[in-house]
Amino acid sequence: MLRVLIVEDEEIIRRGLLCTIDWAGMGCIVVGDAPDGRTGLELLRTEHPDVVLTDIRMPRMDGIEMAECARAEGILPKLVFLTSYAEFGYAKKAVRLQAADYLLKPVDEAELSALMQRLIAAGTGGRMGITEGIDWRRYFEDETLNPYVRHAMERIQHDYREKLSIELLAEEAGVSASYLSRKFKEAAGQTFLEMLTRERLQNAIAQLSSGKYRVYEVAEENGFGDYKNFCTVFKKYMKCSPRTFLQQTRGTAPQQGEE
Known part of the structure; x- marks a missing residue:
């Protein structure tokens, strides 16, 4: 079962997600809910969910700040941002924070179910898990x-x-x-090599997502050695090349030399 944490300050929406969604039918279980990012971060530390569904703008601590703190602590799970049409452009930028996707409010159950199935499939395929933050x-x-x-x-x-x-x-x-x-x-x-690879990939993905580094620079700065070895390892675990990942993250074609 995929362990899900819900962080949403609008009580009606949060209760709706908790009470009206057939989580078990999706292969999921809700392990907690929070009305703001600060409480959400506390639950991330104790519940270790596989996925966090979080609003972006919330009191006390917003969703992006919560995610950044979780990443710094090595406990960031898969991110799904909940957003309104008014925040749509902001949400697209937020996806660069390694978010799996974003959903428009009110959440469509069929769309949510499809997303959860993709995350479950990605997990069994090796992509989810290898890049989750190490607690x-x-x-x-x-x-x-x-x-x-x-x-x-x-x-x-x-x-x-x-x-x-x-x-x-x-x-x-x-x-x-x-x-x-x-x-x-x-x-x-897990083996020593698996944990070492997870730590290296987690930091490599963060650098690639920032848009500030070329692929060869990321390879060198995260212990992968040469460019070719990094591409091989990246594709093995992420099921795509660094070049494809850059395209998906930026929504644009990569610049010359970023293959």
Whole structure:
């Protein structure tokens, strides 16, 4: 089941989404709702949803600020912005914040269902999940976390741009690579390389979405080494090339040299 969080300040709309939508029929479950971005951010930290449906303009903290804070903390899930016709142009810009899509209010259930199915399909296909923000706080606040695994995770979080390997970190910790690899998988539910790739891709996508970097620059700055390797890894997990991603994000053809 896809875990969904709803953040919407208009109570009528929020209650309508909660009470009139057949979430279970879509393969989803609502794990919480909030009337503003600040409360929404707190729920993101505790509920770890797969998707957040959020209004853009809200009191105390708007949807974009909430998303930016969640991204900084490494807990940003898939984003779906809820918007009115008056905010349509603003919503198109907001999609650049790695949003999966945006829906016009009042939300059409058929359109919502189709979007959820696309997200579910993307998840099973490998695109959703690999680029979700890693919840570092959840790991580091666990007092039972293996100290060698903790060291490896800290290196990923802070040094993902460097050449890292399970063998190198095992040597740093004074344990065998097979031991560290096994303990890492037990604690994280994924391999060291998978988590390292997630961290690199998450930051690479943020840079590509900003429109300030060329593909080769993103490759170099996020530890992928050469341009060709970055394109191979990107296409494997994102199911499209960096060039296609740039087209989808900007809504324009890429400039020369951005392939």
